[in-house]
Amino acid sequence: MTDRLKALLEAVQAGELDVEAALGRMEGLPFEDIGFAHVDHHRSLRKGFPEVIFCEGKTVEQVAEIGKRIVEHGSLLATRVSEAQATALTEAIPGAEHQAIGRTVTYKHSDFTLPETRGRIMVLSAGTSDLPVAEEAATTADIMGNDVERVFDVGVAGIHRLLAYREQISDATILIVVAGMEGALPSVVGGLVDVPVIAVPTSVGYGASFGGLAALLGMLNTCSAGVTVVNIDNGFGAGYAASLMNRVR
Numbered sequence: 001m002t003d004r005l006k007a008l009l010e011a012v013q014a015g016e017l018d019v020e021a022a023l024g025r026m027e028g029l030p031f032e033d034i035g036f037a038h039v040d041h042h043r044s045l046r047k048g049f050p051e052v053i054f055c056e057g058k059t060v061e062q063v064a065e066i067g068k069r070i071v072e073h074g075s076l077l078a079t080r081v082s083e084a085q086a087t088a089l090t091e092a093i094p095g096a097e098h099q100a101i102g103r104t105v106t107y108k109h110s111d112f113t114l115p116e117t118r119g120r121i122m123v124l125s126a127g128t129s130d131l132p133v134a135e136e137a138a139t140t141a142d143i144m145g146n147d148v149e150r151v152f153d154v155g156v157a158g159i160h161r162l163l164a165y166r167e168q169i170s171d172a173t174i175l176i177v178v179a180g181m182e183g184a185l186p187s188v189v190g191g192l193v194d195v196p197v198i199a200v201p202t203s204v205g206y207g208a209s210f211g212g213l214a215a216l217l218g219m220l221n222t223c224s225a226g227v228t229v230v231n232i233d234n235g236f237g238a239g240y241a242a243s244l245m246n247r248v249r
Contacts, residue, residue: 032069036062039069048115048247049144052236053078055085064088067096067105075114076107077143079136079236102135102235106143114145116248119173121146121239124162124189126155126179129204133235134178137200140239141176146246156184169193174242178235180204183215190224196245197227198238 011017030042040051050070055063055078063078063085070076071093078089086098089105096107121141125134131152142148149172154162162169162185169175170193177186178200186199199222201215208214212232219229230237 034065034069037066039066041069041073044074044112049240049243050074050076050112052240054080054236055082056080058085060084060088064092067107068092071096071107071109073109074112075109075143076105077140078105079103079140081105099135099139101131102139103132104136104139106139108143117146117243117246118248119147119246120149120171121174121176121242121246122149122151122169122172123176123239124154124169124178124185125152126177126181126185127204128153130178130180130202133200133202133233134176136235137176137178137239137242138235140236141243141246144240144243146243154185155179155181156188159188162188166192174198174245176200176235176238176242178202178238179219180212180215181209183218186219186227186229187222187224190222190227193226195226196242197224198242199227199229200235200238201229201232203233 008022012022032039032041044050053063053066067076067078067089081103086105090096090098093107096105098105123134123138125131138148138150151165173195175189175197177189177197179185180202183201186197190197199219201212201219203212216232
């Protein structure tokens, strides 16, 4: 979006485009009213990435229409996508990809320039049951232009599995650590590294896990310095935060 706006202004300055034509191209800024939604086309200028569609609670038609409007200006990330919504998006947007495990749909716009990043984001999950949230985090970081490495099912019940990746963990710039049950894995990882650790509690667990509340409280009370915590099952929030941290300023 920034590059396209700059090119538009330069065209006006050079006399290649008149003011009225430029205004016509800019009429979708800062947002576009499509009746059931105000699509925020200005967000990529403010945040460096377009508006993201949270699909839960939206109809198939609403998701598809919002998606089509977003990709006119930049890349697309849709989260918490149902099978029906994913089908509608991939049919409406040629080249869009559905990641079924993480329940996301993405589209990489060829003309959309992403901010430069500093290093690699590593996503760890405690168990295979945590994969939907971990994949949501990894896909978010990936579509935002980061080098992402995934290592799954390395929870504390078999700590040797985690330690087998000690070198890769130490080389990461930021770690996203996803865990349910008692939520212990981020504390262990936080004690091994000198980089930010973003902990993601999941709703995986038996009755006394209270839908992820036990993991959330465990992570909030970690004794490892440098660990921050996002909401239960919020892989998107973790991936987005990690992307902002990973940008070259």
